[in-house]
Amino acid sequence: MENLNLETVNQDLEQMTPPERIRWMLQHLDGTPMVSTNFRPFEAVMLHLLVQERPDIPVLWVDHGYNTPATYTCAEACIEQLKLNVKLYVPRRSSAHRDTVLGGIPSINEEEKHNLFTEEVKLEPFRRGLAELKPGIWFTALRRVQNPNRESMDMLSRTGEGLWKASPLLDWTDEQMQEYIDREGLPNEFNYYDPTKVLEKRECGLHLDSAKL
Numbered sequence: 001m002e003n004l005n006l007e008t009v010n011q012d013l014e015q016m017t018p019p020e021r022i023r024w025m026l027q028h029l030d031g032t033p034m035v036s037t038n039f040r041p042f043e044a045v046m047l048h049l050l051v052q053e054r055p056d057i058p059v060l061w062v063d064h065g066y067n068t069p070a071t072y073t074c075a076e077a078c079i080e081q082l083k084l085n086v087k088l089y090v091p092r093r094s095s096a097h098r099d100t101v102l103g104g105i106p107s108i109n110e111e112e113k114h115n116l117f118t119e120e121v122k123l124e125p126f127r128r129g130l131a132e133l134k135p136g137i138w139f140t141a142l143r144r145v146q147n148p149n150r151e152s153m154d155m156l157s158r159t160g161e162g163l164w165k166a167s168p169l170l171d172w173t174d175e176q177m178q179e180y181i182d183r184e185g186l187p188n189e190f191n192y193y194d195p196t197k198v199l200e201k202r203e204c205g206l207h208l209d210s211a212k213l
Helices: 006-014 018-028 044-051 069-084 095-102 111-133 174-184
Strands: 034-035 058-062 085-089 138-140 155-156 165-166
Touching: 006 155, 018 044, 018 138, 018 165, 034 044, 034 069, 044 069, 044 174, 085 111, 095 111
Parallel strands: 034 058, 034 138, 058 085, 138 165
Antiparallel strands: 155 165
C-alpha cells in the first residue's frame, strides 16, 4: 500500500495494542516481513508477538562477535523456545583479527575509528542481510524509553529504499515488557553490552538515520 497517510496511520496505531498493530501492518503493508534482533533485554517480547502471527518470519540477527555469554545463552534459549527462523549475519573478519589490527574496541571518543568499527561490525552486515532477504516490512523492538533519539519516532515510517519500518512496541515501558516476559515465560537477561553503543542511552547508528539504509 503506497498511498498511506502516515500521519493518520500513526495516530490510529497509537490507539491499538501491539498485537493489533502487528496484524494491521501484516494485512495492509506490501512486501515480505522481517524482524531484526540483537537479543538485548526484553527482545523476546517482539519475537514472541510476531511468531504468533508469522511462525516462519525471518529473524535477522547481526552478531558483532562481542556479546556476553549471558546474551548468547539467552539467544539460544529464544531460538529454541520460539523456533525462530534466524538469519545470522556476521562481520567479514573475526573479532580476534579486528582487535589485533585496531588494538581493541575503539573508544567513542575516537570518533573516526569508532565509526569505522560500527560500520564493519553492525551496519555492513545489516545492509548485506537486507540485500539478501529483500524484506518489504522491517519490524523492530524499538521503544521510546530507550534513548532520546527514539522519543520522537513513529510506529510506522519508510526508509530511503522504500522499506516499511514498523515498531509496534514503541510506547511500551520496561514494566510492561517485564510483565509480558513473566506471563509468557520467555527468556531474558540483563548482562548485555553493545560495543557500537557503549552507553545505554547512545544510538548505535542503525536507527539513527535509517532513511539512508
